[in-house]
Amino acid sequence: MDEAEDGDGGGGAFCRLRRRARLRLLRMHYESGVGHIGGNLSCLDTLLVLHHGVLGPADAFILSKGHAAGALYVALWTLGRLTDEDLRAFHGEDTRLSGHPAPGFLPEIPFATGSLGHGLPLAAGMALGKQLRREPGRIYCLTSDGEWQEGSNWEALIFAAHRRVPLTLLVDANGLQGFGTTEEVAGQGALSDQLAAFGVPVADVDGHDPEALRRACAAPPEPLGAPDGGVRVVFARTRKGHGVSFMEDRMEWHYLPLNEAQYRQAAREAGGGDA
Amino acid sequence: MRDALCAGLVALAAADPAFVFLTGDLGYKALEPLREALGERFVNAGVAEQNMVSVAAGLARTGLRPWAYSIAPFLYARPYEQIRNDVCIHDLPVVLAGNGGGYAYGVMGSTHHALEDYGALLCLPNLRAHVPAFAEDVGPLVRRLAASEHPAYLRLGRSETPANWAPPPYAPWRRLLRGGGGGAPTVAAAGPLVGGLLSALGNAPDASPRPDVWAVCELPVEAGDIPDAFLEDLDASGHLFVVEEHAAQGGLGQMLAHRLLAAGRAPARFTHRHALGYPSGRYGSQAFHRRECGLDAAGLAAELAAAATSAAGT
Numbered sequence: 001m002d003e004a005e006d007g008d009g010g011g012g013a014f015c016r017l018r019r020r021a022r023l024r025l026l027r028m029h030y031e032s033g034v035g036h037i038g039g040n041l042s043c044l045d046t047l048l049v050l051h052h053g054v055l056g057p058a059d060a061f062i063l064s065k066g067h068a069a070g071a072l073y074v075a076l077w078t079l080g081r082l083t084d085e086d087l088r089a090f091h092g093e094d095t096r097l098s099g100h101p102a103p104g105f106l107p108e109i110p111f112a113t114g115s116l117g118h119g120l121p122l123a124a125g126m127a128l129g130k131q132l133r134r135e136p137g138r139i140y141c142l143t144s145d146g147e148w149q150e151g152s153n154w155e156a157l158i159f160a161a162h163r164r165v166p167l168t169l170l171v172d173a174n175g176l177q178g179f180g181t182t183e184e185v186a187g188q189g190a191l192s193d194q195l196a197a198f199g200v201p202v203a204d205v206d207g208h209d210p211e212a213l214r215r216a217c218a219a220p221p222e223p224l225g226a227p228d229g230g231v232r233v234v235f236a237r238t239r240k241g242h243g244v245s246f247m248e249d250r251m252e253w254h255y256l257p258l259n260e261a262q263y264r265q266a267a268r269e270a271g272g273g274d275a
Numbered sequence: 276m277r278d279a280l281c282a283g284l285v286a287l288a289a290a291d292p293a294f295v296f297l298t299g300d301l302g303y304k305a306l307e308p309l310r311e312a313l314g315e316r317f318v319n320a321g322v323a324e325q326n327m328v329s330v331a332a333g334l335a336r337t338g339l340r341p342w343a344y345s346i347a348p349f350l351y352a353r354p355y356e357q358i359r360n361d362v363c364i365h366d367l368p369v370v371l372a373g374n375g376g377g378y379a380y381g382v383m384g385s386t387h388h389a390l391e392d393y394g395a396l397l398c399l400p401n402l403r404a405h406v407p408a409f410a411e412d413v414g415p416l417v418r419r420l421a422a423s424e425h426p427a428y429l430r431l432g433r434s435e436t437p438a439n440w441a442p443p444p445y446a447p448w449r450r451l452l453r454g455g456g457g458g459a460p461t462v463a464a465a466g467p468l469v470g471g472l473l474s475a476l477g478n479a480p481d482a483s484p485r486p487d488v489w490a491v492c493e494l495p496v497e498a499g500d501i502p503d504a505f506l507e508d509l510d511a512s513g514h515l516f517v518v519e520e521h522a523a524q525g526g527l528g529q530m531l532a533h534r535l536l537a538a539g540r541a542p543a544r545f546t547h548r549h550a551l552g553y554p555s556g557r558y559g560s561q562a563f564h565r566r567e568c569g570l571d572a573a574g575l576a577a578e579l580a581a582a583a584t585s586a587a588g589t
Contacts, residue, residue: 122330125334132339133339155321155325
C-alpha cells in the first residue's frame with residue numbers, strides 16, 4: 001500500500017512516519033512474543049501526533065493505558081530517544097523496557113503506569129503544579145476508553161475541570177476492552193457525551209486522522225477554557241489493531257502474540273513488505 | 276496533635292514556597308489558619324482520596340512538596356495502590372498525614388479506626404512512618420518531614436502528655452522513664468498511649484518496681500536504629516514489653532523482635548500488647564477499645580507491676 005492508497009489522511013511525511021513506526025512496533029512485539037498489540041496499534045497514531053509536533057519542551061505526557069507501552073517506546077524511538085538496541089530488549093531480561101512503562105530512565109516517562117486509572121490523576125497533579133508555579137506548558141494524558149470504568153478517573157476529571165488546570169485528556173476510544181466491548185461491559189457508548197457533561201470542551205475526532213488529531217490538540221480552549229487553558233478532551237475514535245486487517249476490531253489482539261505467518265502478513269499490510 | 280500540626284505547617288508555609296497542602300475535605304475548626312497562610316497552595320481535593328494521593332505524586336514530580344491529609348484510614352487504606360504505585364515506587368517526597376491513629380475516633384466506629392496503617396504502609400518501598408508520642412513532638416516532626424526526600428506517613432493521635440511533665444526533646448527513640456530494676460520489663464511503646472502509661476506509672480505506689488519506658492516514634496526499626504542504652508536496659512531486664520495501638524502483624528512488636536533476633540539480642544521474655552480489633556463486637560470510646568485489648572494505661576501498669584513481681588520471685 002503506498003501513501004496515496006493509505007486512506008488515513010494526513011501528509012506524506014506522517015504516512016512515512018506511521019509506516020515506519022507500525023513496522024517497528026510489529027517487529028518488536030513479534031520478536032519479544034508479546035501481546036497487547038491491538039491496543040498499541042489503536043493509539044499509535046495519537047502517540048505519533050503528540051510526539052511529532054504537539055508536545056513542546058514545557059509539556060509532559062503520561063501514558064495512562066500502560067499496556068500500550070510498546071507504542072510509546074516506538075514513538076520515542078522515532079524521536080531518537082530510544083535506540084534499536086533498547087527496543088530489542090523490550091520485555092526481556094535485565095531490560096529498562098518492561099511490558100508497562102517503567103520510570104527513572106527517561107524524562108518522557110515521568111511515571112510507571114499499567115494499573116488503570118492512575119495516569120489522569122497524576123497528570124492532574126502535574127498540571128496543578130504548573131498552575132501553582134505559573135509555569136507555561138500543558139500536561140497530556142492518554143487513557144483507554146474501558147479505563148473509564150475506574151472511579152479514580154472520574155475523581156480526577158472532577159478535580160481537574162474544577163481547578164481548570166492545563167491538562168489535555170486524550171481517550172483512545174477503540175471500543176474494545178479485556179473481555180468484551182465497552183458497550184457490552186459497561187454501557188459506555190456515550191462516553192464522549194459523559195465527559196462533555198463535566199463542562200470541558202470535547203473534540204470528538206477520527207483517531208486515525210493525524211490532521212484532525214493535531215487540530216484537536218491545538219484547539220483553543222473554547223468555549224469553557226480558563227485563561228491558563230483549562231482541561232480539554234480529545235476523544236479519539238480508533239480501531240483496535242488499526243492497520244492490520246486480521247486484527248482490526250478483534251478483541252483477541254488485546255492478548256495474542258504474533259506467530260511468524262501473522263507477523264509477515266501484518267508487516268506486508270503495514271506497508272513494509274517482509275521484515 | 277492536629278492543632279500542633281496546623282501550627283507547624285503554618286510556620287512551614289512561611290518558610291517553604293514549594294509546600295502544598297491537600298486535604299480530603301477535612302479540617303473544619305482546625306486547619307483554617309493553614310488555609311489562610313497558604314492561599315492557593317491549600318487545596319481541598321474533595322472526597323476523593325485516590326485522586327488526592329496521585330495529585331500529590333504529580334505535584335511532587337514537578338518539584339513541589341505536597342502533604343496530603345485525611346482521617347488516617349481514609350488516607351492509607353482507600354488509596355493504597357496510589358500510595359504504592361504513584362508515590363512509593365517513584366520515591367517521591369509526599370507526606371501523608373493521617374489523623375486518628377488506632378482507636379482515636381472511638382465510638383465513630385470501625386471504619387474510622389486505623390489499626391493496621393503503618394504495618395500496611397511499611398511493606399511499601401522508600402516510606403517511613405512517624406508516630407509522635409506527644410503533641411510536643413509534632414512541630415519538630417513537621418520540620419523533619421519537610422526536609423525529607425522520601426515518602427512519609429505521619430500518624431497523629433490524641434496527645435496524653437502527663438500533667439506537669441515535659442517530654443524530652445524529640446528523637447526517634449527516647450527513654451521517658453528510667454526504671455529501678457527489680458525485674459520490671461523494658462517497655463517500648465508506639466504512639467500517644469505512652470503518655471497515659473507514664474501517668475499511670477506515676478500514680479502507682481512508690482514501692483512498685485518501675486519499668487524502663489521508651490517511646491519509639493519512627494518506623495520501621497532498621498538495623499542500627501536501636502540505641503545502645505535500650506539494649507542495655509533490655510539486657511538488664513530480660514523482658515521486652517511492647518505496647519502499640521496497632522495490629523500485631525507488621526507492628527512495632529514484630530519489627531523489634533525481628534531485629535533483636537537477627538542481632539542475637541533476643542530477650543528471655545517477650546510481651547506484646549496490641550490492637551485486637553473488636554473482640555466483643557461492641558463499640559465505645561478509645562478508652563473502651565483499649566481496655567478490650569489490654570492497652571488501657573491502668574491495666575498496663577498493673578500488668579507491668581505483676582511481671583516485675585513475678586520476675587523478682589523467680
